[in-house]
Amino acid sequence: MHFKNKVIWITGASSGIGAELAMQLAVQKAKLILTARSKEALIKVQQKCLEHTDFCNIVIADLSNEYEAEDSVDKAIKQFNCIDVVFLNAGLTQRSLGFETETKVYRKLMDINFFAAVVITQRLFPFFKEQGSGHIVAISSIAGLMGYPYRSGYAASKHALQGYFETLQTEDAVSGLRYTIVSPGRINTAISASALTKDGSPHLQNDVGQLNGIPVQKCVKKILKAVENNKKHIIIARGEYWLWVIKLIVPSLFYRIANKKGMIN
Numbered sequence: 001m002h003f004k005n006k007v008i009w010i011t012g013a014s015s016g017i018g019a020e021l022a023m024q025l026a027v028q029k030a031k032l033i034l035t036a037r038s039k040e041a042l043i044k045v046q047q048k049c050l051e052h053t054d055f056c057n058i059v060i061a062d063l064s065n066e067y068e069a070e071d072s073v074d075k076a077i078k079q080f081n082c083i084d085v086v087f088l089n090a091g092l093t094q095r096s097l098g099f100e101t102e103t104k105v106y107r108k109l110m111d112i113n114f115f116a117a118v119v120i121t122q123r124l125f126p127f128f129k130e131q132g133s134g135h136i137v138a139i140s141s142i143a144g145l146m147g148y149p150y151r152s153g154y155a156a157s158k159h160a161l162q163g164y165f166e167t168l169q170t171e172d173a174v175s176g177l178r179y180t181i182v183s184p185g186r187i188n189t190a191i192s193a194s195a196l197t198k199d200g201s202p203h204l205q206n207d208v209g210q211l212n213g214i215p216v217q218k219c220v221k222k223i224l225k226a227v228e229n230n231k232k233h234i235i236i237a238r239g240e241y242w243l244w245v246i247k248l249i250v251p252s253l254f255y256r257i258a259n260k261k262g263m264i265n
């Protein structure tokens with residue numbers, strides 16, 4: 001029960017990994033703050049969490065909007081006047097070839113996957129400095145470590161996220177503040193349904209690769225273990241992990257495998 005009574009803020013808590021983080025942390029009797037755009041879905045997660053923990057509040061925000069993201073930080077702090085751990089998990093993926101993807105789609109992906117995390121982190125720094133402790137968990141992706149077909153904007157945004165947090169880790173400038181970067185491969189959530197296509201419209205399909213991904217419960221258990229053990233970086237993946245290893249040691253082979261159709265979905 002490492003997280004008992006810890007105050008934990010989860011962004012993107014209305015579904016998938018974020019909702020499962022909320023559930024597993026509620027079982028550990030953490031004090032939760034849940035954020036996303038859809039109030040109805042968040043309330044459902046909140047109600048389930050309240051069956052296990054006495055504290056679970058929600059803060060609704062569109063985090064791709066800078067002002068709402070900053071405001072959500074202030075609101076999250078006000079809930080318990082403390083934040084021990086923040087999971088920067090809200091995100092959006094993509095399904096379109098890079099060469100035909102409109103610029104506005106790249107901006108949208110950067111806004112939620114990169115800038116939202118940066119805005120929240122920068123706003124939290126003074127608070128964590130005063131508190132003397134804190135743990136930021138950035139949910140990146142294996143696509144933050146290598147290119148991935150049909151995800152040019154997604155991979156770019158996650159590479160940016162990886163670079164930002166890895167640099168903060170090297171600077172280690174705020175005493176007591178810890179960072180964990182999580183790079184999952186395909187996890188079985190509904191993320192592909194909301195994926196942006198070339199013109200920004202949603203993909204609306206649960207891709208086979210996604211459905212055959214690592215069960216979300218297993219993924220979240222590994223994330224929580226990594227946070228508990230203060231790991232700097234963790235990869236949670238199956239075949240994608242080996243693809244990344246191949247990229248490091250035999251780059252030419254990486255491009256050949258990544259090109260195969262099976263990688264797309």
Ligand SMILES: NC(=O)c1ccc[n+]([C@@H]2O[C@H](COP(=O)([O-])OP(=O)(O)OC[C@H]3O[C@@H](n4cnc5c(N)ncnc54)[C@H](OP(=O)(O)O)[C@@H]3O)[C@@H](O)[C@H]2O)c1
Nearest residue numbers: 012014015016017036037038062063090091186187189191
């Ligand atoms: N599933 C995978 O295979 C996989 C692999 C690698 C990395 N990841 C990363 O894991 C994280 C969670 O993904 P998931 O698989 O759990 O997907 P998901 O079920 O689609 O969850 C995404 C969450 O982000 C929230 N969100 C999206 N846009 C938002 C915005 N503008 N403002 C506030 N919240 C927003 C969504 O809530 P609302 O729509 O209610 O706002 C939802 O709660 C993402 O960062 C994703 O990139 C997932």
